[in-house]
Amino acid sequence: MDLSSLISILLGGMAAGMVLFIVSVGLSVTMGLMGFVNLAHGAFAMLGGYAVVFAMNHWGLPFPAALALGFVAVAAVSLVLERLLYAPLYRATELDQVLLTIGLTFAITAAVTLGVGPETQTVVLPEWLSGQTDLGFLQYRTYSLVVIVAGCALMLALWLGFERTRIGARIRAAVDNRRMAQSMGVDVARLFSLTFALGSGLAAVGGGLGAEILGLDPQYPLRYLAYFLIVVAVGGLGRISGVFFAAILIGILDFVLKINFPKGGTLFIYALALVLLLARPQGLFGRRSA
Amino acid sequence: MSAAAELARRHRWRWWEALPWLAALGYFFAFPNYLAFGTQVLVTILFALSLDLVLGYAGIVTLGHAAFFGAGAYTVGMMALHLGWNEPLSGLAAAALVAGATGLASGLVLLRTQGLALLMLTLCTMALLEQAANMGAAWTGGFDGMPGLSFGRILGLFGFDVLYYRSQYLYALALLFACFLIVRTLVYSSFGQSLTGIRENLLRMHAVGAPVRTRQVIAYTVSAALAGVAGALFAQANGYVNLAVLGLDRSAGVMIVLILGGYGRLYGAFVGAIAYMALEHVLATAYPTAWQLGVGLTLVAVALFARNGLIGIVDALRRLAGRAAGSPR
Amino acid sequence: MNAALLETRGLCRSFGALEVAREVNFRLERGARHALIGPNGAGKTTFVNLLTGVLAPSRGNVLLEGEDVTALAQAKRVKRGIARTFQINQLFRGLTVLENVCIAVAERLGVGGAMLRAAGSRADVLDEAARLIDMLKLSGDAGRRIVELPYGRQRLVEIAIALGLAPRVLLLDEPAAGIPSAESHILLDAIATLPKDIAVLIIEHDMDLVFRFAERITVLVSGAILAEGAPAEIAANREVRAVYLGNAV
Numbered sequence: 031m032d033l034s035s036l037i038s039i040l041l042g043g044m045a046a047g048m049v050l051f052i053v054s055v056g057l058s059v060t061m062g063l064m065g066f067v068n069l070a071h072g073a074f075a076m077l078g079g080y081a082v083v084f085a086m087n088h089w090g091l092p093f094p095a096a097l098a099l100g101f102v103a104v105a106a107v108s109l110v111l112e113r114l115l116y117a118p119l120y121r122a123t124e125l126d127q128v129l130l131t132i133g134l135t136f137a138i139t140a141a142v143t144l145g146v147g148p149e150t151q152t153v154v155l156p157e158w159l160s161g162q163t164d165l166g167f168l169q170y171r172t173y174s175l176v177v178i179v180a181g182c183a184l185m186l187a188l189w190l191g192f193e194r195t196r197i198g199a200r201i202r203a204a205v206d207n208r209r210m211a212q213s214m215g216v217d218v219a220r221l222f223s224l225t226f227a228l229g230s231g232l233a234a235v236g237g238g239l240g241a242e243i244l245g246l247d248p249q250y251p252l253r254y255l256a257y258f259l260i261v262v263a264v265g266g267l268g269r270i271s272g273v274f275f276a277a278i279l280i281g282i283l284d285f286v287l288k289i290n291f292p293k294g295g296t297l298f299i300y301a302l303a304l305v306l307l308l309a310r311p312q313g314l315f316g317r318r319s320a
Numbered sequence: 321m322s323a324a325a326e327l328a329r330r331h332r333w334r335w336w337e338a339l340p341w342l343a344a345l346g347y348f349f350a351f352p353n354y355l356a357f358g359t360q361v362l363v364t365i366l367f368a369l370s371l372d373l374v375l376g377y378a379g380i381v382t383l384g385h386a387a388f389f390g391a392g393a394y395t396v397g398m399m400a401l402h403l404g405w406n407e408p409l410s411g412l413a414a415a416a417l418v419a420g421a422t423g424l425a426s427g428l429v430l431l432r433t434q435g436l437a438l439l440m441l442t443l444c445t446m447a448l449l450e451q452a453a454n455m456g457a458a459w460t461g462g463f464d465g466m467p468g469l470s471f472g473r474i475l476g477l478f479g480f481d482v483l484y485y486r487s488q489y490l491y492a493l494a495l496l497f498a499c500f501l502i503v504r505t506l507v508y509s510s511f512g513q514s515l516t517g518i519r520e521n522l523l524r525m526h527a528v529g530a531p532v533r534t535r536q537v538i539a540y541t542v543s544a545a546l547a548g549v550a551g552a553l554f555a556q557a558n559g560y561v562n563l564a565v566l567g568l569d570r571s572a573g574v575m576i577v578l579i580l581g582g583y584g585r586l587y588g589a590f591v592g593a594i595a596y597m598a599l600e601h602v603l604a605t606a607y608p609t610a611w612q613l614g615v616g617l618t619l620v621a622v623a624l625f626a627r628n629g630l631i632g633i634v635d636a637l638r639r640l641a642g643r644a645a646g647s648p649r
Numbered sequence: 650m651n652a653a654l655l656e657t658r659g660l661c662r663s664f665g666a667l668e669v670a671r672e673v674n675f676r677l678e679r680g681a682r683h684a685l686i687g688p689n690g691a692g693k694t695t696f697v698n699l700l701t702g703v704l705a706p707s708r709g710n711v712l713l714e715g716e717d718v719t720a721l722a723q724a725k726r727v728k729r730g731i732a733r734t735f736q737i738n739q740l741f742r743g744l745t746v747l748e749n750v751c752i753a754v755a756e757r758l759g760v761g762g763a764m765l766r767a768a769g770s771r772a773d774v775l776d777e778a779a780r781l782i783d784m785l786k787l788s789g790d791a792g793r794r795i796v797e798l799p800y801g802r803q804r805l806v807e808i809a810i811a812l813g814l815a816p817r818v819l820l821l822d823e824p825a826a827g828i829p830s831a832e833s834h835i836l837l838d839a840i841a842t843l844p845k846d847i848a849v850l851i852i853e854h855d856m857d858l859v860f861r862f863a864e865r866i867t868v869l870v871s872g873a874i875l876a877e878g879a880p881a882e883i884a885a886n887r888e889v890r891a892v893y894l895g896n897a898v
Contacts, residue, residue, distance in 0.1 A: 061436065065435075067436060067439070115620060115624065118624060119623065119624070122623075122627075124381050124435065124439070125375070125381050125579075125583075126623045126627055127623075128381060128383075128439070129579060129619050129620075129622060129623040129627075130619070130620055130623035130624065132572060132616075132619060133615070133616045133617065133618065133619025133620040133621075133622070133623060134616065134619075134620055135616070136612050136613070136615055136616030136619065137612075137613055137616030137617050137620065138616070139612065139616070140609050140610070140612035140613035140616060141613060143609045143612075144609050144610070144613065252568065255568075256443060256444075256447060256568075259436075259440055259443070260440065260444070262436075263436055263437060263440045267436070296447070296451055297447075297448060297451035297452065297455065300444045300447040300448045300451065301444075301448060303440065303444050304441060304444040304445065304448065307433065307437050307440055307441055307444070308429060308430075308432075308433070308441070311432075311433040311437035312437075322791070322792070323745060323746070323747045323791035323792030324747060324775050324778075324779050324791065326792060327745075327747055327748065327751070327768075327769045327775065328769040328770065328772075328775060329769065330767075330769050331767035331768075331769050331770065505764070505765060505767075506764055508767040508768060508769070509763055509764045509765060509766060509767060509768055510755045510760050510761050510762065510763045510764075510766070510768045510771065510774075511761070511762050511763060511764040512764075512768070513748065513751070513752055513755070513761075513768045514752060514755070514756070514761045514762065516741070516744065517741050517744075517752045520741040520742060520743055520744060521739055521740065521741050521742070523703075523735075523739050524739040524740065524741065524810075525752075526722075526723045526724045526727075527701070527723060527724075527727060527732075527733065527735070527739065528727060528752060528753045528756045528757075528810065528814060529724045529725075529727030529728045529756050529757070529814065530724060530752075530756050530761055531724060531762070532724065534762070535762060538762075
């Protein structure tokens with residue numbers, strides 16, 4: 031295999047990985063923050079995707095504006111759901127949380143199927159994002175490159191936000207030791223609502239950005255649930271850098287495997303996740319809880 | 321009645337415990353054209369019962385229990401197809417062994433973790449088996465599975481009736497009863513009580529000197545074996561096995577059934593399976609998407625308001641009416 | 650016999666830069682009626698966690714009758730005869746008082762894992778549990794679930810469970826906390842019925858209880874032992890008074 035093919039595969043995997051990252055990072059923080067098993071996170075990503083498609087096709091919004099709209103819309107919806115449905119179960123058992131969020135996923139999936147239909151939605155990319163870009167040694171899909179850049183930019187922004195701002199410090203503190211943070215005056219409940227909304231909004235952006243790469247149809251949440259969860263579990267709860275690298279790893283692996291072993295590629299992903307989680311249950315980058 | 325006396329008598333059979341079995345027999349005579357459906361319900365009850373042991377009593381949250389159901393189903397299918405071995409009872413025993421061994425192996429390894437990691441690992445284990453079944457088409461029939469399996473006579477006397485499911489129904493009922501006896505004995509034993517302790521307060525169980533991991537692994541293994549029997553029953557009764565015996569759909573489905581009925585309550589599996597499948601039979605064929613919406617919303621409602629399922633609701637009503645709850649715990 | 654029943658040698662534990670146990674050399678003798686006191690955050694509960702195996706030390710050893718049990722897990726130490734109550738009740742909240750105590754007694758009798766006989770048919774377990782419940786004046790509540798009981802009664806169940814394990818070493822972490830003072834004698838009476846050679850260590854803030862119960866007191870401050878001795882000595886110790894007791898005693 032020559033260099034340009036190798037790079038081509040790496041870029042393709044990284045693009046998919048970036049989508050996984052953008053969707054999963056919110057899940058990682060909220061699960062790390064509140065210990066809440068949110069299996070409906072993929073549904074928020076899907077809703078974002080549908081919002082973007084809708085905004086572009088029906089209201090003629092340009093792609094970036096549609097993404098912004100998707101972010102705001104889903105963040106708002108998720109905030110309402112968080113106050114109504116999630117908050118009562120913060121102290122509940124894991125089983126109850128699994129039930130709630132699986133039920134929510136089913137309901138959202140069914141609602142979208144009823145409202146829009148079961149077909150796959152297509153995102154018509156704007157002119158400046160389609161086609162190929164000349165990288166010198168290689169011509170590559172512009173869109174994938176943009177996704178990669180966007181993912182890195184987001185990673186940087188989040189890292190700065192977490193490491194350099196006071197709110198970021200509070201979130202990190204609460205993830206590390208919630209009770210300690212509470213006793214130091216951090217309003218954990220409000221913090222969680224904020225990060226939940228932010229995380230769901232990001233998932234929406236991921237859903238919109240990734241529609242071209244991962245596809246978009248009502249089965250999206252259930253189909254990709256395992257991937258998001260694996261990325262989060264392997265990356266370590268509440269560890270943004272962990273999620274980033276885990277997402278890229280899984281994205282590239284999956285991409286490579288799909289090309290070479292179209293029938294059984296996913297088996298290796300699950301096997302890898304199994305081995306990794308057994309070796310380090312707290313994730314590759316996670317810290318064992320105090 | 322003093323607390324001690326009540327505890328001492330709890331395991332005795334109540335009169336109403338005969339009702340489900342009488343009803344099941346009655347169904348056989350009353351609905352001879354719906355025995356195929358009845359058999360599916362019985363298989364589901366058995367599967368849900370196996371999940372109850374591990375989820376309802378031991379408190380191990382797993383999304384991968386279909387792995388053992390599938391292991392049992394594929395064992396029986398592959399034995400029939402490749403070894404030409406289609407004697408049903410021995411096939412059943414083999415399925416229980418294979419599924420149990422799978423449960424033991426995965427339990428020993430997985431139960432070192434807890435919380436999200438454990439949940440993910442159960443999911444990964446099942447997904448691995450699913451992928452393996454998909455890839456090993458020469459053995460498992462891959463995506464299409466193994467249709468058209470035929471099995472020998474049960475005890476040399478009763479043949480499998482593909483059209484009316486007469487023997488299947490009674491076969492399933494007998495098996496369900498036998499497995500129910502096993503689960504009931506376990507649940508009322510000291511072992512079962514310690515499982516409840518593990519579920520209620522893990523730290524406390526360690527602090528009373530209980531070998532927690534050992535108990536969990538045993539529960540997981542027995543549960544896996546029972547799920548394997550359910551899977552084998554499915555394969556034998558229906559005469560086919562395909563990938564649908566594995567996968568998140570089947571795992572989530574059995575969990576929903578158990579929760580709806582009431583987990584940790586022995587008969588929750590019965591109530592949940594009958595209620596869910598009856599409703600599904602009527603509604604899902606007509607309006608599949610609306611059915612999914614309804615299930616989703618019901619789950620949300622259950623998670624928020626009725627965590628103990630239908631039996632829990634009945635309990636609450638009885639407590640309101642002033643009588644002590646009498647269902648087995 | 651020179652070996653103490655329970656002993657720690659150079660026990661240390663830190664969380665990052667925070668040292669919660671510093672070179673603790675502690676002896677609990679056979680038949681001891683020992684109290685561990687100290688200001689909040691002194692590391693008393695941490696110490697019990699180290700003794701019972703809930704927490705592993707950074708350095709040092711825990712010895713039970715001369716035998717090093719530092720590497721033993723919590724459950725194994727319980728089997729060797731160390732039982733404890735928790736500062737915050739750790740009970741099976743959905744189960745009845747009787748069931749709670751039965752689980753402990755069953756484990757002690759070695760039948761906790763028996764799979765065939767119904768738990769309710771074990772008269773030995775039921776009788777022993779009933780005896781303990783009676784001793785702690787909980788008979789009226791035996792059939793009630795823990796969630797339905799007032800906190801003080803729950804506390805007594807916590808103690809019944811520890812007693813049900815028939816330990817050689819009994820570690821009680823603030824056992825009287827939450828028990829109305831009118832009922833606290835129940836606790837002392839129960840301890841008084843214990844075999845004389847059982848070692849009992851109580852962590853307490855209720856100085857009344859401490860001075861009524863203890864034959865020996867250890868004062869723990871910031872993870873290290875400040876003073877140790879008979880109650881009268883401790884009460885007179887100026888350092889202790891300055892740090893903890895104030896001038897009230």
